[in-house]
Amino acid sequence: MKKIAVFTSGGDAPGMNACIRAVVRTALHYGIEVIGIKRGYQGMIDGDFVKMEAHSVSGIIHLGGTILRSARCKDFHTPEGRRQAYEQLKKEHIDKIVVIGGDGSFRGALVFMSEYPDISMVGCAGTIDNDLFGTDYTIGYDTAINTAMNAIDNIKDTANAHDRLFFVEVMGRDAGFIALPAAIATGAEAVLIPESKTSIDDLVSTLEKGYQNKKNSSIVVVAEGDDVGGAFKIAEEVKKRSFERWEIKVTILGHIQRGGRPTCLERVRASRVGMVAVKALLEGRNAVMIGEVNSQITYTPFEKATKHHMDINPMLLEMVEILS
Ligand code: ADP
Numbered sequence: 001m002k003k004i005a006v007f008t009s010g011g012d013a014p015g016m017n018a019c020i021r022a023v024v025r026t027a028l029h030y031g032i033e034v035i036g037i038k039r040g041y042q043g044m045i046d047g048d049f050v051k052m053e054a055h056s057v058s059g060i061i062h063l064g065g066t067i068l069r070s071a072r073c074k075d076f077h078t079p080e081g082r083r084q085a086y087e088q089l090k091k092e093h094i095d096k097i098v099v100i101g102g103d104g105s106f107r108g109a110l111v112f113m114s115e116y117p118d119i120s121m122v123g124c125a126g127t128i129d130n131d132l133f134g135t136d137y138t139i140g141y142d143t144a145i146n147t148a149m150n151a152i153d154n155i156k157d158t159a160n161a162h163d164r165l166f167f168v169e170v171m172g173r174d175a176g177f178i179a180l181p182a183a184i185a186t187g188a189e190a191v192l193i194p195e196s197k198t199s200i201d202d203l204v205s206t207l208e209k210g211y212q213n214k215k216n217s218s219i220v221v222v223a224e225g226d227d228v229g230g231a232f233k234i235a236e237e238v239k240k241r242s243f244e245r246w247e248i249k250v251t252i253l254g255h256i257q258r259g260g261r262p263t264c265l266e267r268v269r270a271s272r273v274g275m276v277a278v279k280a281l282l283e284g285r286n287a288v289m290i291g292e293v294n295s296q297i298t299y300t301p302f303e304k305a306t307k308h309h310m311d312i313n314p315m316l317l318e319m320v321e322i323l324s
Contacts (some may be wrong), residue, residue, distance in 0.1 A: 018139075134289055
């Protein structure tokens with residue numbers, strides 16, 4: 001193996017830079033040339049390639065975002081777009097690639113490799129959502145939950161000062177992987193997630209119980225994909241029940257959860273899977289996602305990583321109920 005390429009794709013996540021750095025430095029360590037593909041699959045189609053040297057990845061391990069940039073690329077969904085991408089890769093003599101992205105990026109890789117079997121790709125799970133089967137942690141998740149926790153801590157201070165009830169919306173269209181740890185770590189009174197059915201009446205009773213127990217403010221963490229709706233909708237429903245113990249406020253954390261300096265564990269894990277990805281290509285592995293389960297490296301076929309669903313740990317929900 002003389003040459004590999006690396007790119008970041010789909011939703012960006014803190015820690016992607018640490019992963020890129022590890023891929024580049026590991027490849028150079030083994031005497032392999034590295035090409036960075038800019039802007040995900042779009043850059044592959046456009047031939048937006050850049051040669052990566054050791055210094056190309058200096059001073060980036062602590063930065064959020066991705067120096068290679070990212071994109072959602074419509075053209076890669078078409079056979080013509082993928083043909084163009086293939087031709088660009090062939091022109092550069094690239095047939096081994098590390099993709100850092102989420103389930104969409106791995107699905108794209110699967111389609112591409114089924115059409116062009118001479119291309120090998122391995123993946124590093126880069127998404128703040130932690131929703132990929134076959135790994136305990138995805139790159140970006142640890143930073144995102146810490147960002148959410150710090151933001152909710154700040155909100156808690158002001159909620160307490162003014163006797164307020166805050167509904168704080170965190171990311172999670174399909175899952176409560178961010179909402180649950182953020183709620184536990186901030187001592188939130190309740191957490192509403194897509195995986196469990198939300199009852200506004202139960203929520204109001206929980207809040208009322210807190211009031212009776214002399215709480216002078218409350219925090220409810222809402223995953224954006226909750227079955228009743230986002231934080232504004234939930235707040236509206238609670239108001240309809242004439243719950244007037246505290247003034248009601250809503251905060252949507254939004255994109256601050258995507259950026260920021262990756263945590264220590266994030267940098268270490270991202271570096272580890274990046275290094276292993278290059279070794280995996282050297283070992284001839286293909287169409288697998290590098291993950292970490294119980295601190296051990298795992299290789300999960302893209303097929304499985306994207307199809308299977310990760311379940312939440314019900315004990316985390318119980319913790320919010322008992323401890324708040
Ligand atoms: P993520 O990787 O974060 O889940 P997306 O779902 O946006 O992000 O996927 C990233 C990109 O992967 C898409 O913009 C598209 O270019 C490509 N992709 C996703 N699914 C497919 C597919 N079924 N066929 C071809 N390309 C795909």
